[in-house]
Amino acid sequence: xxxxxxxGIEVHxxxxxxxxxxxxxxxxxGGEINTHCCPVCTGMPGTLPVLNGKVVDYAxxxxxxxxxxxxxxxxxxxxxxxxxxxPKAYQISQFDLPLCKDGYIDITVDGEKKRIxxxxxxxxxxxxxxxxxxxxxxxxxxxxxxGVPLIEIVSEPDMRSAKEAxxxxxxxxxxxxxxxxxxxxxxxxxxxxDVNVSVRPVGQKEYGVRSEMKNVSTFSGVLRxxxxxxxxxxxxxxxxxxxxxxxxxxxxGKGISVSLRSKEDAHDYRYFxxxxxxxxxxxxxxxxxxxxxxxxxxxxxRDRYMEQYGLPEYDATQLTTLxxxxxxxxLVIAAGASPKAASNWIMGDIWxxxxxxxxxxxxxxxxxxxxxxxxxxxxxxxxxxxAAKQVIENMFETAKDPxxxxxxxxxxxxxxxxxxxxxxxxxxEQNPKSIEDFKGGKGNVAGFLIGQxxxxxxxxxxxxxxxxxxxxxxxxx
Amino acid sequence: xxxxxxxxxxxxxxARLYVSDEEKEKLTKDMSAIIEFADxxxxxxxxxxxxxxxxxxxxxxxxxxVVKDSYKRDDILKxxxxxxxxxxxVPKVVE
Ligand SMILES: [Zn+2]
Numbered sequence: 225x226x227x228x229x230x231x232g233i234e235v236h237x238x239x240x241x242x243x244x245x246x247x248x249x250x251x252x253x254g255g256e257i258n259t260h261c262c263p264v265c266t267g268m269p270g271t272l273p274v275l276n277g278k279v280v281d282y283a284x285x286x287x288x289x290x291x292x293x294x295x296x297x298x299x300x301x302x303x304x305x306x307x308x309x310x311p312k313a314y315q316i317s318q319f320d321l322p323l324c325k326d327g328y329i330d331i332t333v334d335g336e337k338k339r340i341x342x343x344x345x346x347x348x349x350x351x352x353x354x355x356x357x358x359x360x361x362x363x364x365x366x367x368x369x370x371g372v373p374l375i376e377i378v379s380e381p382d383m384r385s386a387k388e389a390x391x392x393x394x395x396x397x398x399x400x401x402x403x404x405x406x407x408x409x410x411x412x413x414x415x416x417x418d419v420n421v422s423v424r425p426v427g428q429k430e431y432g433v434r435s436e437m438k439n440v441s442t443f444s445g446v447l448r449x450x451x452x453x454x455x456x457x458x459x460x461x462x463x464x465x466x467x468x469x470x471x472x473x474x475x476x477g478k479g480i481s482v483s484l485r486s487k488e489d490a491h492d493y494r495y496f497x498x499x500x501x502x503x504x505x506x507x508x509x510x511x512x513x514x515x516x517x518x519x520x521x522x523x524x525x526r527d528r529y530m531e532q533y534g535l536p537e538y539d540a541t542q543l544t545t546l547x548x549x550x551x552x553x554x555l556v557i558a559a560g561a562s563p564k565a566a567s568n569w570i571m572g573d574i575w576x577x578x579x580x581x582x583x584x585x586x587x588x589x590x591x592x593x594x595x596x597x598x599x600x601x602x603x604x605x606x607x608x609x610x611a612a613k614q615v616i617e618n619m620f621e622t623a624k625d626p627x628x629x630x631x632x633x634x635x636x637x638x639x640x641x642x643x644x645x646x647x648x649x650x651x652x653e654q655n656p657k658s659i660e661d662f663k664g665g666k667g668n669v670a671g672f673l674i675g676q677x678x679x680x681x682x683x684x685x686x687x688x689x690x691x692x693x694x695x696x697x698x699x700x701x
Numbered sequence: 702x703x704x705x706x707x708x709x710x711x712x713x714x715x716a717r718l719y720v721s722d723e724e725k726e727k728l729t730k731d732m733s734a735i736i737e738f739a740d741x742x743x744x745x746x747x748x749x750x751x752x753x754x755x756x757x758x759x760x761x762x763x764x765x766x767v768v769k770d771s772y773k774r775d776d777i778l779k780x781x782x783x784x785x786x787x788x789x790x791v792p793k794v795v796e
Contacts, residue, residue: 241766248769257787261777266789268780277763299754306717308791355788356795363795364788367777492715497754502762 226426227461229454230434231389232381233446234418235396236374237406238350239282245349245373246273246316253412257366265371267311273500275300279373280323280504282405283347284514286375287324289399289521290342294511298323298504300347303493308365309351317376319495322346323504329379329399330523331391335537340392341380350374369413375405381420381431386450393417393443394545398522402547410442417446419474421453423461432457433467437474437481449474452481525550533563542571548585555592561599569595573616581620589623598626610683611635639686641693644677647685648693651676662698670694702740704732 244251247264264271284294301319327342352370356363377396383389397415400406408415422434435453440446452474457467472481520528522544529540544550549570556566574595578585598615601607607615607630618629630636638644651673652659662669670691677690709728713720720728771777774787783790 243764243766243768248764248767249771250768256774258774258777258789260771261774262772263777266777266780274762274764276766278766280763304715308789308794311789354794356793358788359785359790361793362783362785362790363793364785364790366788494715499755502755503760505760 225462227423227454227458228426229384229450230381230422230424230431231383231385231450232420233379233383233389233392234420235377235379235393236350236416236418237286237377237400237408238414239279239373239375239405240407241276241278241282241373243276244371245276245279245347246371249371251372253409253414255368258368260368261370266367267313267370273316275501275504276373279347280506281514282373283323283345283375284506284511285403285518286377286400286405287327287345288511288515289403289518290324290327290329290345290377290396292324292327292342292345294324294506295321296506296508297321298506300498300501300504301495302498303348303495305491305493307351308363309354309370311352311367311370315349315351316498316501317348317495318346323506329392329395331388331395332523332537332541333385333388333391338382338388340382340388343378343380345375345377348374348376381422386447386454389419389450390443390447393446395523398545402519402522413441416441419446419449419453421450421457422467423454423457432461433469435467435469435481436471438471438484440474440476442476445474445476448476448479449481452479456481519547522547522550529563533557533567535563535567539567539571543567546585552585552588552592556596556599559593559596561596562603565599565602566595569599569616573613577617577620588620590619594619594623594625601626601630605639605686606630606637607635608637608683608685608687610678610687611637635684637686638681638684639689641689644681644685644689644693647677647680648673648690648697651680652697659701663701670698673698702733702736704729704736708732 239251241251243249244260244265247262249260249262249265252260264273287294298318298321300316302314303317303319304314306313322344324345325343327345328339329342331338331340350369350372352365352367354363354365358364379392383392397408401408406414417440419437419440420434421437422432424430424432435457437449437453440449453472460467471484473484474481525544526537526540529535529543530537533540535543542549543553553566553570556570557563574588577583578588598607598612598619601615602609602612611630614633614635615626615629618624618633619626622629624632655673655676658669658672661667673694674687674690677685677694678687706725706729709720709725709732713725713728778784778787778789781789
């Protein structure tokens with residue numbers, strides 16, 4: 225039988241506010257253990273949480289960027305459960321009135337557009353960090369992360385493959401980074417996913433029984449986990465078994481998922497309105513203001529790059545995934561470079577060298593204007609493409625203007641025909657055999673001679689001119 | 702609405718409370734009385750009244766996103782029943 229997978233994803237994204245959600249402790253990764261803590265975020269009795277206004281703004285921005293309706297009347301609720309990473313024994317979250325609902329994200333998979341529904345986005349607090357391996361008989365807790373603001377973005381079960389899930393997550397991450405509400409650093413746990421997977425025979429309307437993988441902290445883990453679960457479900461069904469509705473943990477090292485909790489332990493969170501926190505009422509003016517603050521979003525930018533600059537979809541997608549890259553690219557164009565040349569240099573040599581140096585585009589030592597200048601020097605024939613590669617390498621080292629580097633390294637292209645002709649004559653003199661070969665109709669003699677001329681000119685001869693002159697010369701023989 | 706002993710057991714389990722049989726019997730009575738009292742509220746005509754989570758008309762209580770000093774680690778750990786290596790320490794929990 226043929227099966228179809230049904231996938232829904234809940235993404236927890238840490239917001240990049242300065243302070244935590246309900247107290248003024250710093251929201252900062254990597255501090256000394258238990259030094260970003262106060263009585264509020266460690267859940268001491270008698271303390272009063274006060275909501276960070278920026279958390280509301282950020283969540284609404286995320287909602288608007290994901291085409292959600294904003295709930296003008298929203299509240300916070302207690303979600304009750306016992307786990308020591310949560311000192312109050314409840315998490316403040318949102319139950320029936322999330323800040324944002326009914327949105328969507330458009331993704332492109334293999335050139336086809338697909339719309340993935342966003343059921344809701346709500347605000348909540350993160351939990352502390354448990355360490356099980358430090359001491360033999362106890363678990364240790366660092367509450368620095370406790371109370372860090374999160375948004376939970378819940379998708380509809382609209383995805384049908386790991387590939388679609390990958391596109392959804394990439395797009396979602398790009399949006400959050402563009403609107404600057406989360407740094408999305410997966411290695412720091414800023415983005416974590418719960419993944420729901422079920423399968424059903426192709427054509428069946430009803431969903432199959434789903435399993436949920438909690439707290440997957442890498443995109444590759446999500447994708448491998450999805451494929452693993454799809455296969456596991458299909459195997460169970462093919463063997464005539466029944467898939468259990470359960471929570472599982474993705475073990476990235478072993479590449480398997482393992483069952484966490486059995487059914488009889490099903491959670492009853494007993495949500496109720498948080499009595500310490502007042503309702504959140506959102507005015508239309510506020511929504512309008514936040515909407516106006518949104519930048520051009522990645523997929524819209526990508527479409528514009530294809531339309532306005534005539535870039536291929538691949539280039540347009542690559543250049544718009546990170547806002548910093550797109551910003552740099554647009555500055556290069558604004559400084560006069562052609563979009564295709566700018567795109568080729570950024571996605572080619574610049575990214576290669578950046579990778580070698582573990583560098584971000586924000587850290588480039590040279591400016592967009594300097595790159596545009598270099599491209600102009602290629603266009604005007606002052607340097608060859610080959611020489612330009614040396615110039616770029618040097619710009620990474622010295623951050624000097626390309627014109628200066630060309631002077632320093634003597635990379636100026638030789639366009640003068642008589643100068644090039646004299647090199648050609650020397651080369652032909654030194655390679656009498658190649659001329660015999662040519663007369664005998666053997667091999668690619670022109671190619672060989674061009675190579676020799678370029679070599680003798682140390683790459684500085686204009687290759688087009690060399691090509692032309694050599695072919696003229698050979699034609700006369 | 703009547704509360705059963707089973708429901709008391711369930712709620713006690715969720716709250717991680719141990720209750721003796723005697724207490725269970727008493728709690729069943731008490732909780733039934735409380736719920737029945739709440740039932741009288743449902744007799745009120747609430748047609749056209751929007752549901753509210755709070756009784757007082759206060760909304761949008763926000764704080765500026767400005768960092769203030771946290772507690773010193775030794776101070777924040779003063780209320781910890783057990784501590785070790787700068788951490789709160791609890792009986793081993795492994796999922
Ligand atoms: Zn705090």
